[in-house]
Amino acid sequence: MPAEPSPHLAEGDIAPTFTLPRDGDAEVSLSDYAGRSVVLYFYPRDDTPGCTTEALDFTAAVADFTAAGAVVLGVSKDPVTKHDKFVAKRDLGIALLSDEHGDVCERYGVWAEKQMYGKTFHGIQRTTFLIGPDGKIAQVWRKVKVPGHVDAVLAAARRL
Template sequence: MTAELNKPVPNFTVQATSGTTLTLAELAGRKVVLYFYPKDNTPGCTTEGQAFRDLYPEFEKAGAVVYGVSKDSLRTHENFRQKQSFPFDLISDTDESLCRLFDVIRMKQMYGKQYEGIERSTFIIDAQGVLRHEWRKVKVPGHVEQVLEALRALP
């Protein structure tokens, strides 16, 4: 099953930094921004995380919580989060269940080798748990501002 635009997102349970276990049901009543990225401590992923960090107070004003998601371990996430002073938690999706729910796993190529990896993507879930916006094949510059604008337009 995959999440579809303008439909309720199936409940999920995931592990996040700060020793948190999150479920979508617990976040009911709040807007949720999930941004999927390939790997901690890489240039594009660091830049994207920093942009969410720098605009985080604006996301809070818009009534949203932000979570970064990758397949990295919680330990790697904790280090990345502390190093970059992220005010939001990072979700460790080592079993790819959340990645598959949002259909962000794609065949990629690096140095001539093919592998499955995360396609940089962002999703907004409204306060009722309905998927309202999705961005796929994200280019980092200006992206976080677009997400914030879409979030502010939600009721």
């Protein structure tokens, strides 16, 4: 089980680098997008109601993010095989990265203690980071509520 989350990253911090496997049997590194804005969103699990809505909302807005000079990357601890099924089932147009060991989740401080139905457990806290073309975190949304979230992230990406 991963340790407690690292201190929260804040606006102006350099985004931690990473290389992770993604759906479609490829790898993605943050450095692949040097000079571009990156929307890096962490979500708990593939094909659950909130995570599906969030992925579909980001997919629907992918052309708008591209026009704003941003790429959208989703990250969960689900394995690539599960990402592949999720992408195919929901016809998603965004890259889903697999952080099975939780290293990137820890570096971004999204692995946290959560409560549901009176039980305490550790999991990914739904969080989005907008990383500017300079590699610095431009904005952070923690404990994301899905409705309206993509619109807020898109508005921020357009301001960069």
